[in-house]
Amino acid sequence: MTETRTGSPLSAGTTTGVSRRTLLKGTAAAAGVAIGSGAITGFPTIWAQNIKNVTLRQFGTGVSNLNAVADKVKEDLGFTLQMTALDSDAVAQRAVTQPKSYDIADIEYWICKKVFPAGVMQPMDVSKIKNFDKIVPIFVNGKLTPESAVAQGTAPHTVGFVEGKDSIKFAKSATQWMTLIPTIYNADTLGIRPDLVGRPISSWKDLLDPAFKGKASILNIPSIGIMDAAMVCEAMGEVKYGDKGNMTKEEIDKTLKIMTDAKKAGQFRAFWKTFDESVNLMSSGEVIIQSMWSPAVAAVRAKGIPCVYQPLKEGYRAWGGGLGIAKHLSGLELEAAYEYINWYLSGWVGAYLNRQGYYSAVLDTAKEHMSPDEWAFWMEGQPAKTDILSPEGKVMEKAGAVRDGGSFQDRMGRVACWNAVMDEDRYMVRKWNEFIAA
Amino acid sequence: MTVSAAPSEASSASAAPRSGGVRRSVLRRVAPYLQAGPLALTLLVFLLIPILTIVAVSFWDYDSIRIYPDFVLTNYEELLTSPVTWKTYLNTVKFAALTWVITLLIGFTVAYFLAFHVQSTTWQMVLFLVCTIPFWTSNIIRMISWIPFLGRNGLLNSGLISAGLIDQPLEFLLFSDFAVVLAFVHLYALFMVVPIFNSMMRIDRALVEAARDGGASAAQVVWNVILPLAKPGIAIGSIFVVTLVMGDFITVRLMSGGQSASIGLMIANEISLLQYPAAAANAVVLLAVVLIMVVAMLRIVDIRKEL
Numbered sequence: 001m002t003e004t005r006t007g008s009p010l011s012a013g014t015t016t017g018v019s020r021r022t023l024l025k026g027t028a029a030a031a032g033v034a035i036g037s038g039a040i041t042g043f044p045t046i047w048a049q050n051i052k053n054v055t056l057r058q059f060g061t062g063v064s065n066l067n068a069v070a071d072k073v074k075e076d077l078g079f080t081l082q083m084t085a086l087d088s089d090a091v092a093q094r095a096v097t098q099p100k101s102y103d104i105a106d107i108e109y110w111i112c113k114k115v116f117p118a119g120v121m122q123p124m125d126v127s128k129i130k131n132f133d134k135i136v137p138i139f140v141n142g143k144l145t146p147e148s149a150v151a152q153g154t155a156p157h158t159v160g161f162v163e164g165k166d167s168i169k170f171a172k173s174a175t176q177w178m179t180l181i182p183t184i185y186n187a188d189t190l191g192i193r194p195d196l197v198g199r200p201i202s203s204w205k206d207l208l209d210p211a212f213k214g215k216a217s218i219l220n221i222p223s224i225g226i227m228d229a230a231m232v233c234e235a236m237g238e239v240k241y242g243d244k245g246n247m248t249k250e251e252i253d254k255t256l257k258i259m260t261d262a263k264k265a266g267q268f269r270a271f272w273k274t275f276d277e278s279v280n281l282m283s284s285g286e287v288i289i290q291s292m293w294s295p296a297v298a299a300v301r302a303k304g305i306p307c308v309y310q311p312l313k314e315g316y317r318a319w320g321g322g323l324g325i326a327k328h329l330s331g332l333e334l335e336a337a338y339e340y341i342n343w344y345l346s347g348w349v350g351a352y353l354n355r356q357g358y359y360s361a362v363l364d365t366a367k368e369h370m371s372p373d374e375w376a377f378w379m380e381g382q383p384a385k386t387d388i389l390s391p392e393g394k395v396m397e398k399a400g401a402v403r404d405g406g407s408f409q410d411r412m413g414r415v416a417c418w419n420a421v422m423d424e425d426r427y428m429v430r431k432w433n434e435f436i437a438a
Numbered sequence: 439m440t441v442s443a444a445p446s447e448a449s450s451a452s453a454a455p456r457s458g459g460v461r462r463s464v465l466r467r468v469a470p471y472l473q474a475g476p477l478a479l480t481l482l483v484f485l486l487i488p489i490l491t492i493v494a495v496s497f498w499d500y501d502s503i504r505i506y507p508d509f510v511l512t513n514y515e516e517l518l519t520s521p522v523t524w525k526t527y528l529n530t531v532k533f534a535a536l537t538w539v540i541t542l543l544i545g546f547t548v549a550y551f552l553a554f555h556v557q558s559t560t561w562q563m564v565l566f567l568v569c570t571i572p573f574w575t576s577n578i579i580r581m582i583s584w585i586p587f588l589g590r591n592g593l594l595n596s597g598l599i600s601a602g603l604i605d606q607p608l609e610f611l612l613f614s615d616f617a618v619v620l621a622f623v624h625l626y627a628l629f630m631v632v633p634i635f636n637s638m639m640r641i642d643r644a645l646v647e648a649a650r651d652g653g654a655s656a657a658q659v660v661w662n663v664i665l666p667l668a669k670p671g672i673a674i675g676s677i678f679v680v681t682l683v684m685g686d687f688i689t690v691r692l693m694s695g696g697q698s699a700s701i702g703l704m705i706a707n708e709i710s711l712l713q714y715p716a717a718a719a720n721a722v723v724l725l726a727v728v729l730i731m732v733v734a735m736l737r738i739v740d741i742r743k744e745l
Contacts, residue, residue: 089710096504096712118504214609220696222711263697270613270695285591286613286695426501429711434522436707437699 052078054336059084060106061091063275063295063358064184064321068391069349077343079336087274088221096120103329104337108321109180110154110223110419116168116179121324123162123177128338131345132178134362136412139182139320140174144413153227153245153418156182156320180322181341182361184353187316187411191282191292191300194308201310204228205235207289208262217281217290218259220271222432224419226252227317228291229259231416235314245420252428256435263438271436282307294357297404298396309404315416316405322361354378355391359408381407489725496718505714513719523720526699527727533615533690533700534683537622541679542672544623545630549671550664552631553638554646569631572624581621581692588612588620613695621693622683629682630675637671638664673739677732684728 058065058081065085073081084102086094092111094101099120107115115121126132137143142150142157150157161171161178170179192201197212207216207228219225230247233239239254241247247255262268269287272278279299281287292309300307323344325337343349350366353359355374360366367375376382381403388397397403405411422428499508517523548569556562572580587593588611595607610616641664649659687702701724708717 087710089712093710093712217695268695268697270697273691273696280585281695284586284589286589426713429713430516430520433704433707434520436696437522437526437704 058104153420185320318415549634629678633674634671
């Protein structure tokens, strides 16, 4: 790092050296990071040379660790992005226990609530994020529109900011220091096999309908599974929650009692932990109703098997992820990270994610990279005028199809709760494992 | 080693000057330690230190993301007072017992066939290698290949339905204890076959002939001659199978569809949730239980007789 920094003024000649020195004087109080950023805006060409040698190591859950993104980064920005995909638990674990093993963490907000207080990451200066003011307000103040209610659970805005540059304390409202730059989010619901369930599905409680005995499944990631379970129990009217995202011990006990009874009665065929497990369960017909993720539904449909991401009257369980920067990053690598994040929000990735059925954090820029028909199908809930293609160019939906759940407003506006980490997390995990083992 | 080296060393020592003899006798006293050194060091670094670390960590405290060096008994308390732990142990022991019985029956039969019915050594070796063929692919693949076979719309169910034997697919075939034990037997039967076959090959054929001459029936020969003499092989195979099943987590998870529990799975869950101290406590208890089981087996059969 020091090598490149001393190297660049020399190669750039006297003018650069002088202005850099002036710059240094001018911002004497600022840290080395700030100097670096001054240089990049002033003399992008110098950095552009060095930045090619930078390699950023990103790790995260499978959803957004896309090789296409790494390829495009190389093409657009010139540096190398290495991606590692792990499951949610492993991501949380690695983020905390091996902070030197990554430069960029692509994590979910509930993971952030666990990881950030460990002091392994650094917040980002929003003044360096070009499209910050265009980020969907859910991530800033928790409200999609000024009049919408804040959903329960670990809502992204509650862990989206910290109080200062070196703080690990989450701020109550937006500050200049953002923990994660939101990149990808979605509203989850139950996936069903319309050809096999034999009746309309309208509520979360249908998961435990005895009619589907031995043909239901729920995901076995405690922080997410407990929320699905809570949606079910609340819909059944069996448990009333103060806050589903932060249950009391009593609420946890009641919820898991209902789930355990259902399990013992043989309601569940299996529990799944990874994306492909859920796809296989559904496409093989072992399971006909289960918690599911949007692209898993798409993957089942891609095999020619009918599968619906069924909107339910109680609303959605939402999740969101974002990019965070590891604490050890500085200098040129930190600049590259900022550049990467700015690029991430600049539209190409947004369009890519939207085409997969996720949502991107900055909608305006993504729209520019999508055709009007694509935009109308994915974001406005209108029937497709032409065949809808996946980012890889495969036909996902035939012309005339309508997205399950409808428009962005209809789906993200009906979020009942977010994936969460509770105060009683340790207790909940223990009880959840008892449920799985019961 | 030392015995065979002793005479030559003694003779050369008498010929050498006195000081050299002293050096040599020192060397002779140190030599066994040096010879044992590499193994001792390996065991220390790769076995003893990790286990001691696990034991130490099992007393630490933790929250959802970090662990704190401490000395608390809560990990053991939570583990041993939870009915789930007991149920899980019971379940794991059940898997181990079922797998043991079935692999023993298969292992003994296969080994008996190879050792006593196949007469030519070439054919013995060929058939023995045939037994190992499944082991040329990975564990996980062998396990997963059962899933499409046993599923609700799998090969077996479709076959049975089209043959008119059943009208409804058999649900118990997959994602059940049956599937778990089936996979275990498939995976570990060879660990039983090999040591039993090895033991049987060492049995003096004259003993079998003598028994026959004495008027013993074929069953009596197996029960009174071959079985007792194959005991060391059975014990070694049993140790393999029981310890493998007791420590397994992936077979149980995949074949039960995440619905059944085993101790290994419990530990894996705890590790994935960053609860290292709880996992360590669990591992220590599991280690103790498995050691007790192994010691019990060794008490019944003296395998050193064979080695």
